[in-house]
Every structure is written in C-alpha cells, then in structure tokens.
Amino acid sequence: MNDEGVRTVQSRPFPPVVRETPQVAALRLEVRGFLERKIRAGAFNPGVDTWLTRWDEAFSRELAERGWVGMTIPTRYGGHGRTFMERFVVTEELLAAGAPVAAHWIADRQIAPSLLKFGTERQKHRFLPAIARGECFFGIGMSEPDSGSDLASVRTKAVRVDGGWTVTGTKVWTSGAHRAHAFFALARSAPQDTADRHAGLSQYIVDLRSPGVRIRPITSMNGDQHFNEVFLDDVFVPDDMVLGRIGEGWKQVTSELGYERSGPERCLSTFPLLAETIETMGHRNLPHHPDAGRYLARTVGLHHMSTAVAGALERGEPADTAAAMVKVLGTTTEGDIVDLADRLSGDGGSGSGGGGGGVKETARLTELVSAGILQRPGFTLRGGTNEILRGVIARGLGMR
Known part of the structure; x- marks a missing residue:
C-alpha cells in the first residue's frame, strides 16, 4: 500500500534477462548443426507440439549420449552438472526444429528438478542417472476428471498402510502414461480442511506397472495417442516412494509447475x-x-x-x-x-x-x-x- 492506502503493483515483475555467454552461444550452434544434419538425413520431419506428441526413445537416447538430457543434474547423480542456461538453449533449439523429444521431456523438465529439491538420496540415485541416460520416462499425475485447473479439489486418496500407502483415484490427460515408467501422483493424504483446501495433500512416485494401475488411452481426432486416463485402485506405494514430506504436496506441486510453465x-x-x-x-x-x-x-x-x-x-x-x-x-x-x-x-x-x-x-x-x-x-x-x-x-x- 502507498501512503493513500492504494495498493501498488510491483515495479519489476520480471527477473533481469541473462545474456548468452560465448560458451552458451557455441553450444546453441552445435545443437542447431546437429539437428540440421538429422533433418537432412531424414531422421525426423519437423512437427508441431513435438514435446508432447512425438515419442522417439532412440532419439532421446542419442541426445543423452551427447549430454543433452539431464544437463542440470549433478554429476554425482549421473548428470552433466551444466547450467540452466545451457539446458535452455538446447531445449530451444530442439523445439524450434520440431524434434521428437516427448519421451524424455517431462522427466528432464520437471521430474529431475523436483527429485533434486524434494527427493531422498535413494530416490535420486535410483531415478536421476536413468533419466540422464534417456532410459527412464515419467508422466505427471495431477489433473483429474471434473477438476479442471483446480488442483486443490483432487479426489485421489492415499491411505496409510503397513510399510507405505495405498492410492486410489483417477488421473486424466496424463501424457505418455502408456509408455512411461512412473509418474508423480498428487493425492489427499488427510481429510480436506475447509479452512485450508491446500492442506493434507502429498505426492507419491507411482510405478505405472504396479498392480491396480489401469491405463486407458484418450485418442485424438487424428487417431494419435499421447493422452491417457490412469485409474489407481488401491495401488501400493512404499514409504520410500513418498516424494518430499507428507502434507506438503501443494507446496511441492507449486514449485514443480514453475518448471512446467516457464x-x-x-x-x-x-x-x-x-x-x-x-x-x-x-x-x-x-x-x-x-x-x-x-x-x-x-x-x-x-x-x-x-x-x-x-x-x-x-x-x-x-x-x-x-x-x-x-x-x-x-x-x-x-x-x-x-x-x-x-x-x-x-x-x-x-x-x-x-x-x-x-x-x-x-x-x-x-x-x-x-x-x-x-x-x-x-x-x-x-x-x-x-x-x-x-x-x-x-x-x-x-x-x-
């Protein structure tokens, strides 16, 4: 508020723009040249929305071999220890070329940073090296039927059992779930508090091959499948696959969405x-x-x-x-x-x-x-x- 009691708007809503260093600019040209050669060789045809619709595991592994997947994952977890800006120019060039990157995209974009921020050492050592090799693929279990963008209204429930949790509910619009190995599932681990709808939410790393998981395709008008509906029926998630702290799922998801949206x-x-x-x-x-x-x-x-x-x-x-x-x-x-x-x-x-x-x-x-x-x-x-x-x-x- 100012002296007159009028609410003022922040003068600088955006962080400062970072200039590309010569090293980053050289990396951009290297990636661009690689993609131009792949297109000329007929390895792929440029497409629209390819980070969502073009799943090519061999191409993802080839990028990983060049060090262009898991770039910001520290070397101690099998990554390359490079900067966000280096990763940024690689992803820009891949998108601008319409390259088929859907297989590794979600794991590299937001699963890896979330594991680094909230995961246990066991989780980091289990998943991060495989993500960096282009061998481990993830989905996101946030959206639910009839919930729209209101994540606080999730109805998927997690119930405490011996050695872990059972998760029951339905997730929808889950990209790549029929091919991914696992996804982060947001679930209500405590009854909803009418005073704080964001309380009582937790995140779980769910193996999509687990008993009780059923995946139904959502087919696009052109016959393609990349969206899915995922049904969870008393799916057991061991304690060591809880992501972060129980009850802090909303805080974690909000942080995770920053990587997804920007x-x-x-x-x-x-x-x-x-x-x-x-x-x-x-x-x-x-x-x-x-x-x-x-x-x-x-x-x-x-x-x-x-x-x-x-x-x-x-x-x-x-x-x-x-x-x-x-x-x-x-x-x-x-x-x-x-x-x-x-x-x-x-x-x-x-x-x-x-x-x-x-x-x-x-x-x-x-x-x-x-x-x-x-x-x-x-x-x-x-x-x-x-x-x-x-x-x-x-x-x-x-x-x-």
Missing part, C-alpha cells in the same frame, strides 16, 4: 509452423500478411522472457509469477500462429506461382497446419488455464 515449449511449440509460413510467403506461395512479422517479434520477446526465468531458476530465485506470464503470453501466441497459418493457407495455400518450393512446400505447410489445428485447443489449458494463471499473476503482482 519453459520455451510454452512459446515454441508452433515455431516450425511459423517458420514454414514465412518461408512459403517468401516463395510467393502464400499471400504476405503483417501478422507474421508481429508473431515473430512476439516470439523474440518471449524468448527473452523465458531466458530471464531460466536465469532466475539457476540463481534459486522464485519465478512463479514470471513463469505464469510466459505461459499465458506464449500459449496465446502459439494459438495465434496456428490461426494465421490456417487462414492464409486457406486463402492462398495453392500458391500463385512464384519461385519457390511449389507443391512440395505447400504440402509440408498443410501438414503442419493440420497438426497445429488439432493441438491448438490444449495450448491454453495444459499447465493451468489462462484464466487461472491470470489470477496467479494478479496475486503475484500484489493486485486484488
């Missing part, structure tokens, strides 16, 4: 589509439109914002509000890119002559547009809806 996948999932759209315009097989330049400028701005959050995480500074801003602005831009490409390809996708790639180029754009349209509804939902995150931002800025 990464470059929140603004680069459709970058291959934007790049293809602009290139097709350059070859005069699409009509020029000023929004292409606007969205490219937005993407550059989001790059700097996301870089700033990565720097804050490396320094151990809180970045929840900034991460929510990146997520809201980034996913909105991703959807705008899809809308623009869809509109332009419908208006002039067959081309008007020009000098470029012609039919082959237009077919590639059409494929990317189709994928973008299918994925678009999820952009502003996953990781928290934009409506919920605007509330997070407002509270973080001291607004009411």
Whole structure:
C-alpha cells in the first residue's frame, strides 16, 4: 500500500534477462548443426507440439549420449552438472526444429528438478542417472476428471498402510502414461480442511506397472495417442516412494509447475509452423500478411522472457509469477500462429506461382497446419488455464 492506502503493483515483475555467454552461444550452434544434419538425413520431419506428441526413445537416447538430457543434474547423480542456461538453449533449439523429444521431456523438465529439491538420496540415485541416460520416462499425475485447473479439489486418496500407502483415484490427460515408467501422483493424504483446501495433500512416485494401475488411452481426432486416463485402485506405494514430506504436496506441486510453465515449449511449440509460413510467403506461395512479422517479434520477446526465468531458476530465485506470464503470453501466441497459418493457407495455400518450393512446400505447410489445428485447443489449458494463471499473476503482482 502507498501512503493513500492504494495498493501498488510491483515495479519489476520480471527477473533481469541473462545474456548468452560465448560458451552458451557455441553450444546453441552445435545443437542447431546437429539437428540440421538429422533433418537432412531424414531422421525426423519437423512437427508441431513435438514435446508432447512425438515419442522417439532412440532419439532421446542419442541426445543423452551427447549430454543433452539431464544437463542440470549433478554429476554425482549421473548428470552433466551444466547450467540452466545451457539446458535452455538446447531445449530451444530442439523445439524450434520440431524434434521428437516427448519421451524424455517431462522427466528432464520437471521430474529431475523436483527429485533434486524434494527427493531422498535413494530416490535420486535410483531415478536421476536413468533419466540422464534417456532410459527412464515419467508422466505427471495431477489433473483429474471434473477438476479442471483446480488442483486443490483432487479426489485421489492415499491411505496409510503397513510399510507405505495405498492410492486410489483417477488421473486424466496424463501424457505418455502408456509408455512411461512412473509418474508423480498428487493425492489427499488427510481429510480436506475447509479452512485450508491446500492442506493434507502429498505426492507419491507411482510405478505405472504396479498392480491396480489401469491405463486407458484418450485418442485424438487424428487417431494419435499421447493422452491417457490412469485409474489407481488401491495401488501400493512404499514409504520410500513418498516424494518430499507428507502434507506438503501443494507446496511441492507449486514449485514443480514453475518448471512446467516457464519453459520455451510454452512459446515454441508452433515455431516450425511459423517458420514454414514465412518461408512459403517468401516463395510467393502464400499471400504476405503483417501478422507474421508481429508473431515473430512476439516470439523474440518471449524468448527473452523465458531466458530471464531460466536465469532466475539457476540463481534459486522464485519465478512463479514470471513463469505464469510466459505461459499465458506464449500459449496465446502459439494459438495465434496456428490461426494465421490456417487462414492464409486457406486463402492462398495453392500458391500463385512464384519461385519457390511449389507443391512440395505447400504440402509440408498443410501438414503442419493440420497438426497445429488439432493441438491448438490444449495450448491454453495444459499447465493451468489462462484464466487461472491470470489470477496467479494478479496475486503475484500484489493486485486484488
């Protein structure tokens, strides 16, 4: 409050942007060159939303062999002990190229940092080396049917038994659960306190091959499966697979979501589509439109914002509000890119002559547009809806 009793907004809601060092810039070029060679060799075709939809375990292992998975995991746990900024440029280049990284993405993005922060030594030594080798894959067991973005309303229950806990409930929209080895499950370990809905929640590391686990696919309109519904029926979780402290699940999940919301996948999932759209315009097989330049400028701005959050995480500074801003602005831009490409390809996708790639180029754009349209509804939902995150931002800025 100021002297007049008026609530003021923080003057600096965002951490400072960190400049790339020569070492980090060299790493970026190394990764970019590697990906260009893989594309030319036909190892993969650039896609949209590939951190969610393109599962390629062999590609993940190849990245791991190069030291590009588990980069920030300390060497004593089988990682590479590199900086958040080094990891950031690697993930940016992978996303910008539309590489198939879904297999290791969640484990590398948020499971590993959460284990480092909240896990026991036994848990760290069991999972982190395998994550860094690209051999251990995780999902996230947060969302539930009818709960939306209100995680405090979870109905999955954990009951104390001899030697551990039994977990019962349903998780939904669980990416990769049919292929992953385990997931972090948020469950209510104590009756809900009407005065504090966030109390009594805990996290458990659930082996997805355990008795009592049933996984049902949620098939997309194009026939792909990456989402799942996971049913837990008295699934036993031993005490040594409790993540962190009993009753502190909400605090842990909030910290974990900072990694999920702030990464470059929140603004680069459709970058291959934007790049293809602009290139097709350059070859005069699409009509020029000023929004292409606007969205490219937005993407550059989001790059700097996301870089700033990565720097804050490396320094151990809180970045929840900034991460929510990146997520809201980034996913909105991703959807705008899809809308623009869809509109332009419908208006002039067959081309008007020009000098470029012609039919082959237009077919590639059409494929990317189709994928973008299918994925678009999820952009502003996953990781928290934009409506919920605007509330997070407002509270973080001291607004009411």
